[in-house]
Amino acid sequence: MAEDPGSFYAAVGGRPTFERLVRRFYAGVADDSPLLALYPEQDLEPAIQRLTGFLEQYWGGPGTYSEQRGHPRLRMRHLPFKVNPDQRDRWLRHMRDAVDELELPPLYESELWGYLERAAHAMVNTFEE
Template identity: 55%
Template sequence: MTTTFYDEIGGEPTITTIVHRFYAGVADDPLLRPMYPEEDLGPAEERFRLFLVQYWGGPTTYSQERGHPRLRMRHAPFTVTPAAAERWLVHFRAGLDEAALTPEQDQRFWEYVTHAAQFMVNTLDD
């Protein structure tokens, strides 16, 4: 039996902690909040949680419900600047800090989200 990174970090409860803390920061962020048109951030939080669960080796509910992630396409309607990516990382860092992963787990997760944030940038002008 293979242990996934999802299992190693504590599964759904850990990812839920990270994502919930992330969205608590986004809710009050003047640069990022306008990128979430829904009045309630709950649906966005759930989609992101399901995506990370699947990405790290947990259940594939995200793809079953939404199909292929197509991250750049899904973010294309929004102006994602380098400044927005940095703000995104600030809030994600808070989520990782709250999860209190081991240094190795934290580094692996952080490397992924740092790359993902840079990959989502679609506008260089702030």
Template identity: 55%
Template sequence: MTFYDEIGGAETIRTIVATFYAGVAQDELLRPMYPEEDLGPAEERFFGFLCQYWGGPTTYSEQRGHPRLRMRHAPFAVTHEAKEHWLTHFREGLDAAKLTPEQDAEFWAYVVRAADFMVNA
């Protein structure tokens, strides 16, 4: 059983990502980093990435290739302040998913490492 299966699969990841993007949509610092008027495509890409990362379907790589996270985010100044905003919204997503404490801790540890890695300004 993968972590993806353990946490409830696509339904759980959908909850996390939808909650995250609801926060981003209202965030004056982060929203400009998403140039598409409709956040739907970005939400779908993030959903696919997280599903694949945690052991679910490999649709993300099949459609987009290697994640190349830093390269894809390079056009945007990801500051420490932006990272903190991003983490705030992701925390809301994890809270909405109601994972077990152990699952939450594992997911959160990954998210914090990833957020730290993305800071480029």
């Protein structure tokens, strides 16, 4: 699936914007031991590529994520990991920093942040520490 020129993805700058977002986010994750423990790979680059691909597809960019990995099924893919409210909040804190650094127009920032908040809350699958 090709990029939709009228999409949110195109309006915010396409892949370079999502790469900046995700790389900034993972720079925070790399220094957050409790959150980093959720990532089975020592090298975060594969996770960076997966999240970038997922977000660009979700927001109207190329469908490469689904072509390579199938349907996103976010909750199913995250079930093997214990995601508790503390980890959700850590995830959101790093993502908030990353979104802020993009300096998007307020309407786009609000739309992006709203989605990220909802997604983070949906990933919680335990209340255990």
